[in-house]
Amino acid sequence: MTIERRYCARHPIDLQVSIRYRKRRFICARACNLSDQGMFLEVSNLTLPTGILVELELECLGKDWLIPAIVVHHRGSGIGVMFRDPQADLYRGLTRDMTRRPPPPQAIDSTGRQSSAR
Template sequence: MSVERRYCARLPLDLQVQILYRKRRFCSATARNLSNQGMSLDVRNITLPSGTLVELEFQALGRHWLVPAIVVHHHDGGVGVMFRDEHNDLYRSLPQATTSRPCCATDSTQPHACGC
């Protein structure tokens, strides 16, 4: 079992996201949490292998976002993606526009206080 190390808190989120693969809409997903380095996405009936390059398209904070990312892991019903570039502006502002409570654990051996 590997230990996942996170360098930034994750904030809970509920945001509709379109996953684009090779510049075409591939599927819809729901973002469940956000860090400045990536997102956890709920997706149904698809598998995106680790290493798949995608773009995430969504509307938030009064603007259209198109964020390049790579799938870093997948699990039943979801995938974890890492942004090509950090998005500190998105990380600082988006959860405040919804409801936010940071997950404090920095590795998967620690329980997350917020339940995510």
């Protein structure tokens, strides 16, 4: 069993990210969740060790981002990275719409009554 070390909630995202190592593009990845302190990147054939410094290059919210980060863990499908500095603007911008989504519609049963969808 592993101990959960996250300090902030993670939100699902789908965003293309290039991982730069030693000032050159190393690999393209797909960000699948985000907090203001880090993200999980789905990658294949990655050989970067835990603790290595990288830069994350991405384009979103009408801006180009270059974010220094540290590889903090590996999992079969990718890596977890922690930003060197919290990225509150990126986090707020990408999760803003998630907090405004309306709740899912209630299901209507055969009698015309609302029932909770599960």
